Amino acid sequence: MGIKKFTYKLGELNVDPDAICNLMGYGEDCPPEIKQIVLDELDGLRDAIGIEAGFLFRNVEMFEDNFLIKIGEHNYEVGKAVFKLLRNSSSVAVFICTAGEQISHRSKELMAKGELLEGYVVDLIGNEVVERAMDKLHIEVNGIAKDLGCKVTNRYSPGYCDWHVKEQHQLFSYFPNDFCGVSLNKSALMTPVKSLSGFIGIGEDVKYFDYTCHLCQSANCLYSNRKPAKANVNASS
Amino acid sequence: MMEELLAKLSDCIEFGKINKVSPYPPNMKDMDGADEITKQLLDGGMSADDILQKGLVIGMEKVGVKFRENKVFVPQVLMSAKAMDAAMAHLKPIFAESSSSRKGTFIIGTVEGDLHDIGKNLVAMMVEGNGYEVIDLGVDVKAEKFIEAADAHPGAVLALSALLTTTMENMKQITKAIKEHNSAIQICIGGAPITQEFCDQIGADSYNPDPQGVVEFLNAKSA
Structure with a gap:
């Protein structure tokens, strides 16, 4: 199977305004003025272009002794935590997904105008958009895996736990340059910034967890307040 | 009144x-x-x-x-x-x-290779709000630009921000270059992957996990 690529409209991603308030730290107590900014900016971005995602499958060899995943000539030192979460994978869906340049541009434009709160809100909308686009892609991968008699894991990215972000360079090498409009700089920073890359494990005996945040030690993660079970990969798209 | x-x-x-x-x-x-x-x-x-x-x-x-x-x-x-x-x-x-003076000058930037700026902006706003002149060098800032700004504002404190583990390495190199140029320049560092241990390793002068910590470091220096 070659590369599969998708383009999404913001409206079909079911971006939840409350989830964005949640990223800001609020529960049900989000001030109405701030919630209104979220709603207004979501409305303004409803025709945003450039929300794209794609994936391809690669067979893997897994070496538990050093928590190493091999794809052909490439070694991925994913660390103990990610290795265990991908355990029993016979292949992976290697993915790239982006919220697109337009959302990042809108955030920077607002910040530059001194509309700091609005710019911050749009920045968080970018986070949510890329996650919801990934939910769609995850469902696609799950459908193909099912047809093969397999299951899928959660999605994991370089930078997660002890998996070094620099390994994105070899991950990107499976795709054409600027795939989905995403490029990678020397420091392994993706542009547009609101982009994700990584692996979804596939195998007959892999596990999907509703909640994995407890496995990560990051003290500064936006998602640490988030409630479990944000995505159901078995849902129909 | x-x-x-x-x-x-x-x-x-x-x-x-x-x-x-x-x-x-x-x-x-x-x-x-x-x-x-x-x-x-x-x-x-x-x-x-x-x-x-x-x-x-x-x-x-x-x-x-x-x-x-x-x-x-x-x-x-x-x-x-x-x-x-x-x-x-x-x-x-x-x-x-007028001759009214601010408490000091604070020069801040996100290090070379990194484009994240929300954390940097928050620190800049908080420091300015606490009475300091803030010079924001923006994102993707090379060592030379930090050094040039520090030379133009003697006594200023430099602040380096990074969000990625890869750009922590750039932070280390930039800190080294600044200290080799002038060891008296005070350097604060911060960002999600940064720790006090890393600060000690690279020879920076202050690590703070939140903007108020930076303000307190500056206030202690200017007291």
């Missing part, structure tokens, strides 16, 4: 009341904001320095402490910064023309 206005100004900063027409926060609706009160204080004869130190800085400090304690979130800090900007619009021309 002036003391009362100063206390009101401090509240405007703490709660993010920008001006009279600003609807936020709802419990201060239709009340004068930082914009109007600053003007009233200047018209009443109070010095720009006193307005900054006895009104604005007090309010901003309260926000910084509440943010550190997770009692308020980023949106409230941004609203406070905006209220601060409204007040500073009146004070900056006076600072530029």
